[in-house]
Amino acid sequence: MVTSNNTTFIPDIAHSFKAQAQPNIALIKYWGKQNIPGNVPAVGSLSITLEALRTETVVRFDTEMSADAFVLNGASNPIGLPRLSRCLDLLRHEAGTHCRAYVESENNFPTAAGLASSASGFAALVIAAGKALGLQATRSRYAQWAREGSGSAARSIYGGFVEMYLSKNEKTDVITEPILNPEEWPLEVVVAITSTDVKSVSSSAGMEHTRLTSPYYSHWVKAQDEDLHDAREAVLARDFERLSIISEQSCLKMHGLALASRPGLIYWSAATVACLHAIREMRAHGHPVFFTVDAGPQVKAICERQAAAEVARTLESINGVQKTIISRLGHGARLV
Ligand code: 2P0
Numbered sequence: 001m002v003t004s005n006n007t008t009f010i011p012d013i014a015h016s017f018k019a020q021a022q023p024n025i026a027l028i029k030y031w032g033k034q035n036i037p038g039n040v041p042a043v044g045s046l047s048i049t050l051e052a053l054r055t056e057t058v059v060r061f062d063t064e065m066s067a068d069a070f071v072l073n074g075a076s077n078p079i080g081l082p083r084l085s086r087c088l089d090l091l092r093h094e095a096g097t098h099c100r101a102y103v104e105s106e107n108n109f110p111t112a113a114g115l116a117s118s119a120s121g122f123a124a125l126v127i128a129a130g131k132a133l134g135l136q137a138t139r140s141r142y143a144q145w146a147r148e149g150s151g152s153a154a155r156s157i158y159g160g161f162v163e164m165y166l167s168k169n170e171k172t173d174v175i176t177e178p179i180l181n182p183e184e185w186p187l188e189v190v191v192a193i194t195s196t197d198v199k200s201v202s203s204s205a206g207m208e209h210t211r212l213t214s215p216y217y218s219h220w221v222k223a224q225d226e227d228l229h230d231a232r233e234a235v236l237a238r239d240f241e242r243l244s245i246i247s248e249q250s251c252l253k254m255h256g257l258a259l260a261s262r263p264g265l266i267y268w269s270a271a272t273v274a275c276l277h278a279i280r281e282m283r284a285h286g287h288p289v290f291f292t293v294d295a296g297p298q299v300k301a302i303c304e305r306q307a308a309a310e311v312a313r314t315l316e317s318i319n320g321v322q323k324t325i326i327s328r329l330g331h332g333a334r335l336v
Helices: 081-095 117-132 139-149 203-213 217-236 240-259 270-284 305-316
Strands: 017-021 024-028 045-049 055-062 069-072 100-107 161-166 174-180 188-193 289-292 299-303 323-328
Touching: 017 117, 024 217, 024 240, 024 289, 024 299, 045 217, 055 117, 069 081, 081 100, 081 117, 081 139, 100 117, 117 139, 139 174, 161 217, 174 217, 188 305, 203 240, 217 240, 240 289, 270 289, 270 299, 270 305, 299 305, 305 323
Parallel strands: 069 100
Antiparallel strands: 017 055, 024 045, 045 161, 055 100, 161 174, 188 299, 188 323, 289 299
């Protein structure tokens, strides 16, 4: 089988290639894109990759196919297909082929419900497709392709604590780098699931609506580098208290922006808010835990390992919490 530009790609139709990736949860949030092609974030972000939630994706290229095919969680998924094909086009371009692919992907957690399924989905996709195409690319190149599929997916290429930032010289240049391995600061995350419904406003649509209508948007963009710096320092120093404060602020700022857009975006449910209060109360009583919430009603409680069981018990007792999942920090996307 073949490899890079200027060679003819001969699909290995006898073989499927499988990759696994885990979602990541942003502590410093990405919300907003630059108004240019290529899915370029307007702000940097900092995340942790989870271990317990997982996407597995199988890719097979086939010269006989006239279009890509995409099966997600056992059902054909025509809605997700154009975005998937655009991402595959980047890798096809690199390999010098127009060959179409059959892609089958499975999540062990609710899809499109604020649990970052697009992050793990696009990270697993590019790793499996790159192998199927015989590409010899660096991790940062894979991160770039994943990011063009979905902004947060670049971070799931790596494990542990990961930062995605804009180059100082060229603000359209996006760099994604690991900061600490999972073992270097083994925090845990308790995910409180309050609804498994697909969210009514996607992250992409919500970000664009916020950029165009929220009065706080420009301040958000301006202040982000400082927040990132603060969080990076907190991670490198393993300073839980400092990371708690900046992470909760970033989450509340992101939702504040979205709430102030026109019409305002409300991603939270009553149970979401009840969880936030409970987490603040636990922290006030000495438990090392803080919260973050993405574009959906689920709450992620980040805690030191010894606090995880108690945090899960408390969140499960809240009206509207359907279940909790405890996760360690996980590794980056890889072939399986
Ligand atoms: C994040 N989120 O940093 C933020 C916080 C949700 C809230 O990145 O349009 O699916 O595909 O680039 O990556 C979710 O947005 O958006 C997201 P696209 P993505 O994790």
